[in-house]
Amino acid sequence: MNPAFSVIFLTTLIGVGQGMFLALFTGQSYSAVELLPTQDSAHFYGTGAMLALLFLVGGLVASFFHLGRPERAWRAATQWRTSWLSREVIVLPIMMGLVFFYSLMHWFEWDTVLFTTKAGARLQLTLIIGTLGMLTTFALFICTGMIYACLKFLQEWHSPLTVINYILLGTASGFTLATAFANISAPELMRFYAIWSMIIIAAGFITRSASLVRNSRIKAKSTIQTAIGVRHTKIQQKAMGFMGGSVNTRDFFHHATATFLKTMKWSFLLLAFVVPFILLWVGMDKHNSGILIAAFVVQYIGLLAERWFFFAQANHPQNLYYQTI
Amino acid sequence: MTQLALVIDLNVCVGCHACVTSCKEWNTSGPAGFMTDENPYAKDPTGTFFNRVQTYEIGEFPNTETLHFPKSCLHCEDPPCVPVCPTGASYKRKEDGIVLVDYDKCIGCRYCSWACPYGVREIDEQQQVMKKCTLCVDRLYDETLPESERKPACVLACPTSARLYGDVHDPESEVSVAIREEGGYPLMPEWGTMPSNHYLPRRKTRMHIHEDELQRADNPLNKEQRGPSAPVKTPTLDDSTSW
Numbered sequence: 001m002n003p004a005f006s007v008i009f010l011t012t013l014i015g016v017g018q019g020m021f022l023a024l025f026t027g028q029s030y031s032a033v034e035l036l037p038t039q040d041s042a043h044f045y046g047t048g049a050m051l052a053l054l055f056l057v058g059g060l061v062a063s064f065f066h067l068g069r070p071e072r073a074w075r076a077a078t079q080w081r082t083s084w085l086s087r088e089v090i091v092l093p094i095m096m097g098l099v100f101f102y103s104l105m106h107w108f109e110w111d112t113v114l115f116t117t118k119a120g121a122r123l124q125l126t127l128i129i130g131t132l133g134m135l136t137t138f139a140l141f142i143c144t145g146m147i148y149a150c151l152k153f154l155q156e157w158h159s160p161l162t163v164i165n166y167i168l169l170g171t172a173s174g175f176t177l178a179t180a181f182a183n184i185s186a187p188e189l190m191r192f193y194a195i196w197s198m199i200i201i202a203a204g205f206i207t208r209s210a211s212l213v214r215n216s217r218i219k220a221k222s223t224i225q226t227a228i229g230v231r232h233t234k235i236q237q238k239a240m241g242f243m244g245g246s247v248n249t250r251d252f253f254h255h256a257t258a259t260f261l262k263t264m265k266w267s268f269l270l271l272a273f274v275v276p277f278i279l280l281w282v283g284m285d286k287h288n289s290g291i292l293i294a295a296f297v298v299q300y301i302g303l304l305a306e307r308w309f310f311f312a313q314a315n316h317p318q319n320l321y322y323q324t325i
Numbered sequence: 326m327t328q329l330a331l332v333i334d335l336n337v338c339v340g341c342h343a344c345v346t347s348c349k350e351w352n353t354s355g356p357a358g359f360m361t362d363e364n365p366y367a368k369d370p371t372g373t374f375f376n377r378v379q380t381y382e383i384g385e386f387p388n389t390e391t392l393h394f395p396k397s398c399l400h401c402e403d404p405p406c407v408p409v410c411p412t413g414a415s416y417k418r419k420e421d422g423i424v425l426v427d428y429d430k431c432i433g434c435r436y437c438s439w440a441c442p443y444g445v446r447e448i449d450e451q452q453q454v455m456k457k458c459t460l461c462v463d464r465l466y467d468e469t470l471p472e473s474e475r476k477p478a479c480v481l482a483c484p485t486s487a488r489l490y491g492d493v494h495d496p497e498s499e500v501s502v503a504i505r506e507e508g509g510y511p512l513m514p515e516w517g518t519m520p521s522n523h524y525l526p527r528r529k530t531r532m533h534i535h536e537d538e539l540q541r542a543d544n545p546l547n548k549e550q551r552g553p554s555a556p557v558k559t560p561t562l563d564d565s566t567s568w
Contacts, residue, residue, distance in 0.1 A: 001439070031431050066434060066435075067432050067433055068431075068432065068434070068435075068452075068453025068454060069431065069432045069433045069436055069454065070432070070450065072412070072430070072431075072432045072434075075413070075414075075432060076411035077411075077436070078411070078412060078413050079408075079410060079411050079412060079413050082407075082408035082409070082412045083410060083436075084409070085409065085410050085411040086411035086412075089411055091329020144462065149452075149536055150439075151409075151439060152404075152516065153405075153442045154439070155517050173381050193518055199563050221515045222442065222515060222516075224381075226512070226514065227509075227512060227525055228381060228392065228524075229510045229512060229526070230381070230383055230392060230526075230527075231385060232383045234383070234384055235381055236380060236381065236382045237379065237381050237385050238380045238382050238391070239379060239381070240377065240379050241345070241374075241377030241378050241379045242374070242377065243370075244369050244370035244371050245369060245371050246372070246374070247373075247438070247447045247448050247450070248447065249443045251435065251448075252444065253437065256423035273526055280461040296496070316442075316444075317438070317442040317443075317445060317513065318441065318442060318444025321379060321396060321444050322444065
């Protein structure tokens with residue numbers, strides 16, 4: 001496929017927003033059962049959730065650039081029974097709304113303690129909103145991943161690993177952002193977030209590598225023989241019916257060299273996983289915001305490369321019909 | 326249930342592109358609006374087409390064969406492009422099985438074109454909606470046309486009658502008989518999309534002549550024919566009556 005930048009930015013930006021929100025909610029849940037020190041609502045959770053919302057809005061804006069007719073985008077919410085894209089269109093605003101209310105309630109401290117258990121755990125109103133937000137966040141990850149994983153003849157995508165990678169890579173980048181954010185506004189939580197980000201980055205590295213290994217061993221189900229239905233080992237396309245190119249030649253192939261593809265693969269493995277892991281470790285030891293922010297920026301650039309490669313690597317069977325002028 | 330479809334006979338297609346031009350001509354002047362052409366007379370021309378004729382070379386020189394291969398929407402019985410559409414703009418008609426796009430609902434997200442393994446959906450770069458073969462649905466039911474013309478434009482234009490049109494669910498229709506008796510096959514059957522359009526393979530008419538068919542061993546003339554008479558040694562009437 002030819003990677004579309006609108007979709008690359010959409011998936012990476014909402015991934016950061018979703019991960020950041022999960023990080024905040026995880027922190028709050030831990031502190032509700034007194035595993036972590038309680039934070040100032042407005043400054044940490046309120047601002048943090050706003051930051052997450054900012055990334056989600058950025059992703060939503062990017063998605064509109066992918067549409068030919070953005071003014072009709074509202075129609076995309078109608079086919080939730082069959083289309084994962086439609087489900088994403090519904091879940092994304094719901095999640096954004098919940099994050100907005102989560103932020104607002106922390107900001108204005110509308111945070112009634114509903115009840116306290118004998119052991120001292122407090123169930124706050126924001127935790128309920130947060131739980132709903134967490135569930136929709138995972139639903140959104142699944143929708144985004146399934147948009148790609150459900151296309152069975154794009155064999156590189158048609159795997160549970162696609163969904164798992166969307167969940168892990170998005171969450172990892174959000175937790176890295178949360179680490180940098182915590183170092184500024186809640187330093188005592190920084191180690192907690194840094195260690196979790198490193199764990200998720202390591203897990204993401206394993207599953208993404210697994211999908212790379214899987215994809216390198218794929219045997220294409222469609223061949224030129226099944227495409228035109230002629231049983232002969234030597235078939236060459238001599239003309240594709242036009243000479244000037246069409247949507248079919250532009251949208252479905254990346255037009256990059258094999259060397260470039262290889263470079264992208266190794267750079268995303270380094271930038272999205274190895275370098276941010278090391279930077280997080282160093283930044284955690286030195287309590288240095290600069291290094292932690294650099295970890296997030298490097299990881300985000302790495303994820304852009306990862307997403308580009310994810311699209312470029314998928315080989316669409318329609319390309320069998322468009323091999324030559 | 327009716328499933329209208331085309332059957333394309335690769336044995337007689339000569340690759341003249343008449344189906345391509347007649348398709349474009351009919352559909353670009355149709356009620357659904359024009360089909361964009363960008364830079365038609367300049368560098369890098371590009372445009373929206375519902376139908377393409379491609380050419381393949383089978384075999385290796387000198388034993389090659391040229392195959393002209395027209396390709397348009399196959400109107401699959403289980404179209405993978407339809408359920409992925411987020412707006413419901415892509416749909417399959419219940420009454421005749423034609424897969425269509427509602428251009429007023431399409432948001433141009435291109436997801437359906439990703440979901441089609443055959444690459445027959447082309448986005449209109451100017452109108453930014455997805456377009457594809459309609460099987461000339463605006464001809465099929467038009468009672469102002471004579472009945473013989475209520476067929477897709479490509480079928481009417483084909484000079485070699487390589488394109489047959491009809492209901493593939495009716496076992497006695499021309500198309501069903503052709504598929505059944507001439508070895509019609511679907512494209513990329515491995516994906517289970519069940520394309521309604523079928524292709525008839527190249528068929529060679531070969532004469533199998535054995536040597537003893539050239540020199541018939543049982544030629545009755547060999548038995549019945551009297552051989553030429555031997556030269557006459559005795560004097561004949563011609564010898565004695567020489568005047």
